[in-house]
Amino acid sequence: MTFPTIRPRRLRHTPALRRIVQETTLDPADFIYPLFVQHGENQRISISSMPGQFRLSVDQLAAEAAELKSLGVPAVILFGIPAHKDPVGLENFADDGIVQRAIRALKAANPELVVITDVCLCEYTDHGHCGLLNEQGYVLNDETLEILQKVVVSHARCGADIVAPSGMIDGMVAAIRGALDGEGYSHLPVLSYAVKYASAFYGPFREAADGAPRFGDRKSHQMDPANAEEALREAALDVAEGADFLMVKPALPYLDVICRVKERFPELPLAAYNVSGEYAMIKAAAANGWLDEQRVILETLTGIRRAGADLILTYHAKEAAAWLG
Numbered sequence: 001m002t003f004p005t006i007r008p009r010r011l012r013h014t015p016a017l018r019r020i021v022q023e024t025t026l027d028p029a030d031f032i033y034p035l036f037v038q039h040g041e042n043q044r045i046s047i048s049s050m051p052g053q054f055r056l057s058v059d060q061l062a063a064e065a066a067e068l069k070s071l072g073v074p075a076v077i078l079f080g081i082p083a084h085k086d087p088v089g090l091e092n093f094a095d096d097g098i099v100q101r102a103i104r105a106l107k108a109a110n111p112e113l114v115v116i117t118d119v120c121l122c123e124y125t126d127h128g129h130c131g132l133l134n135e136q137g138y139v140l141n142d143e144t145l146e147i148l149q150k151v152v153v154s155h156a157r158c159g160a161d162i163v164a165p166s167g168m169i170d171g172m173v174a175a176i177r178g179a180l181d182g183e184g185y186s187h188l189p190v191l192s193y194a195v196k197y198a199s200a201f202y203g204p205f206r207e208a209a210d211g212a213p214r215f216g217d218r219k220s221h222q223m224d225p226a227n228a229e230e231a232l233r234e235a236a237l238d239v240a241e242g243a244d245f246l247m248v249k250p251a252l253p254y255l256d257v258i259c260r261v262k263e264r265f266p267e268l269p270l271a272a273y274n275v276s277g278e279y280a281m282i283k284a285a286a287a288n289g290w291l292d293e294q295r296v297i298l299e300t301l302t303g304i305r306r307a308g309a310d311l312i313l314t315y316h317a318k319e320a321a322a323w324l325g
């Protein structure tokens with residue numbers, strides 16, 4: 001049977017009909033809001049390449065937590081800008097480090113807020129790389145794992161709810177799982193940036209978090225944008241190592257990867273990171289009046305969910321939650 005008996009337009013006839021046949025939903029509960037925290041007092045510094053995003057000092061976080069609660073956004077992911085950088089990134093696991101202080105402030109302000117910490121070295125090292133380096137500037141793998149173990153235990157002690165290693169260091173999930181379990185944090189989940197590409201879309205973030213490599217690039221650990229089969233291998237390894245959530249990053253140029261990872265591992269919640277460059281592109285076009293900002297943002301987030309992401313890390317979280325009401 002076909003036209004004229006079959007008419008798909010029947011199901012699009014009224015807003016109410018369209019609503020009951022809608023397949024993908026978008027809810028503020030799906031969002032994880034990235035926060036940049038820095039030292040100082042009363043600091044709310046605009047990030048020029050990410051209009052509407054700020055670097056905040058710790059005293060600003062209680063208000064932020066309250067706003068997120070009223071909007072129904074359940075979770076944040078923290079990025080810290082340390083006071084000092086050195087080859088190891090010592091502030092990364094210091095008890096009074098910037099992220100450690102931010103976790104305590106957020107949990108004090110709203111114990112129900114899910115506080116996720118990004119776990120990497122690049123914001124803390126003076127060379128800006130995601131691990132310890134050898135003389136040739138190569139990111140050392142196993143030596144870096146020991147630092148990551150110290151960082152997650154430090155975050156756990158401060159009350160973090162989830163740790164999220166983002167460095168694409170081999171074995172990072174197993175190393176972190178072992179360290180947490182050994183210190184009495186066997187209940188703490190690991191959200192692995194399992195599939196993270198060496199992407200130019202991180203440009204604005206590197207300004208925001210001051211985490212750009214001082215030389216070279218991240219291609220010896222982050223993935224080649226041309227590869228998708230390899231993404232399944234990365235995801236499988238992290239599942240085997242005990243990851244509780246998987247992530248694909250960036251989101252928009254990798255919707256096929258999101259879809260394939262979700263198909264292969266439907267039993268794990270999957271996050272997608274709608275990264276800084278994706279945000280900046282929409283903001284720039286909207287500022288020029290070239291796009292309908294609200295519709296484009298909601299369509300973008302819906303597309304990421306439709307591809308298979310359960311959760312979206314997005315700088316649009318607050319505005320989108322407000323629009324979704």
Ligand code: PBG
Nearest residue numbers: 120122166201202205275276277
């Ligand atoms: C590494 C990290 C990066 C991002 C999140 N975690 C930067 C990088 O890998 O160079 C990028 C996020 C974004 O662009 O929004 N700690």
